[in-house]
Amino acid sequence: MFNLLDLLSPHLRIAVIFGGTRHKEGAVITPTHNPRSDKTYEAVAADIAAALGRCGFAHVELMPEDMTLGERLRRFNANFAWLNSGGTQGYASSAHGPSLLELFGIPYVGHNPLNAAVLDNKHMFKYALQGLGLPTPRFVVVHFGESIDGPGVREHFQAVFGDGSGPFVVKPVSGRASLHVHLVEQRKDLSAAVAAVHAATENSVLVEAFLSGREYCIGVCGPLVIRGGVPTRQDRPFCFSALERTFEAGERIFTSMDVKPISSARFRLLDDGADAEIARGLVAIGEAIYTAFNLETAVRLDIRAGTNGNLSVLEANPKPDLKFPKDGQASLITAGLDRQAMSYDDLILTLLANRLDFLVTRRPSGVPNILRLLNG
Numbered sequence: 504m505f506n507l508l509d510l511l512s513p514h515l516r517i518a519v520i521f522g523g524t525r526h527k528e529g530a531v532i533t534p535t536h537n538p539r540s541d542k543t544y545e546a547v548a549a550d551i552a553a554a555l556g557r558c559g560f561a562h563v564e565l566m567p568e569d570m571t572l573g574e575r576l577r578r579f580n581a582n583f584a585w586l587n588s589g590g591t592q593g594y595a596s597s598a599h600g601p602s603l604l605e606l607f608g609i610p611y612v613g614h615n616p617l618n619a620a621v622l623d624n625k626h627m628f629k630y631a632l633q634g635l636g637l638p639t640p641r642f643v644v645v646h647f648g649e650s651i652d653g654p655g656v657r658e659h660f661q662a663v664f665g666d667g668s669g670p671f672v673v674k675p676v677s678g679r680a681s682l683h684v685h686l687v688e689q690r691k692d693l694s695a696a697v698a699a700v701h702a703a704t705e706n707s708v709l710v711e712a713f714l715s716g717r718e719y720c721i722g723v724c725g726p727l728v729i730r731g732g733v734p735t736r737q738d739r740p741f742c743f744s745a746l747e748r749t750f751e752a753g754e755r756i757f758t759s760m761d762v763k764p765i766s767s768a769r770f771r772l773l774d775d776g777a778d779a780e781i782a783r784g785l786v787a788i789g790e791a792i793y794t795a796f797n798l799e800t801a802v803r804l805d806i807r808a809g810t811n812g813n814l815s816v817l818e819a820n821p822k823p824d825l826k827f828p829k830d831g832q833a834s835l836i837t838a839g840l841d842r843q844a845m846s847y848d849d850l851i852l853t854l855l856a857n858r859l860d861f862l863v864t865r866r867p868s869g870v871p872n873i874l875r876l877l878n879g
């Protein structure tokens with residue numbers, strides 16, 4: 504196994520953190536609103552914890568991201584954490600977990616607060632993509648309290664779309680699983696769709712050009728790759744599980760996994776031969792995003808083609824679903840592991856090794872507790 508992991512496995516006390524439940528007694532002072540949709544991801548956190556256990560990490564505990572977190576970490580004597588939470592309530596909630604851990608001085612597998620917030624706020628991510636010259640569908644943001652026909656927004660819409668007609672996609676800036684995603688054929692119907700997403704989320708809304716082509720996903724993480732427990736280091740980020748989502752006849756927006764769970768019928772792994780050019784395009788985008796944002800853990804990119812076949816980035820999921828594949832249920836990011844000669848446990852070790860390696864080499868002052876273990 505990777506030397507760092509060998510050295511640390513007897514000593515690491517890892518808290519695997521899932522989303523809290525704001526209505527639970529003692530979870531928060533005042534339950535407010537979650538502009539994302541409520542989901543704790545506790546079952547996936549348990550899958551991650553189980554894999555860590557199988558890999559020789561004996562001290563692993565699950566805990567919720569809520570007001571009790573600091574106390575629970577202290578009681579468990581945690582010296583490391585794995586964030587598998589989308590937040591519990593409030594705005595930019597994907598940044599709350601890493602922010603607390605930064606404050607507590609507990610290193611973690613997860614994005615730093617800034618990247619967590621940017622990746623989970625599609626409009627900010629898209630502004631950054633535009634700045635980097637990376638392709639993303641044209642868009643306009645309508646903040647909560649604004650209307651698409653209101654001052655400022657109307658002019659911006661005109662500048663972006665001209666007199667262009669639809670179709671458009673209207674969706675939350677922070678969402679998941681295609682929830683509240685509307686396909687709107689005509690300009691005149693945008694206002695009602697924007698109002699519906701505002702009402703559902705009390706947050707900003709994106710109006711994007713609809714791309715009608717094929718849709719793809721690709722996973723990206725750091726350059727250390729563990730196969731069968733054996734590490735290799737690449738000279739670039741590791742891109743894996745490139746696949747095309749399978750749409751049914753008449754399906755134009757990928758149906759929510761809450762409605763149709765992800766099974767092998769919902770995607771097709773890209774073929775090394777026939778799909779080589781598309782795969783190269785996905786990898787180029789994956790590497791560019793990972794590098795430009797200085798990402799510190801895995802993302803899954805959702806990418807769609809336009810009528811001309813050109814690829815555009817819809818979003819980067821900061822917490823790709825790491826469900827352990829079983830009973831015919833799959834997750835998009837683990838779907839292609841076989842082709843990489845990797846198991847689920849190899850992926851979990853890969854994410855852990857990349858993070859520890861990044862922290863020790865690029866953020867040494869942030870991990871005095873880990874350095875002490877290594878030098879101890």
Ligand SMILES: Nc1ncnc2c1ncn2[C@@H]1O[C@H](COP(=O)(O)OP(=O)(O)O)[C@@H](O)[C@H]1O
Pocket residue numbers: 640672674678679680681682684711712713714715718755756757758805807817818
């Ligand atoms: N601009 C777009 N053009 C075409 N389809 C889109 C567009 N934006 C979103 N979609 C569809 O909606 C789905 C969900 O959108 P996405 O941006 O990935 O948000 P999330 O997965 O967080 O709900 C996508 O998988 C895709 O099928």
Ligand SMILES: [Mg+2]
Pocket residue numbers: 680681805818
């Ligand atoms: Mg998506």
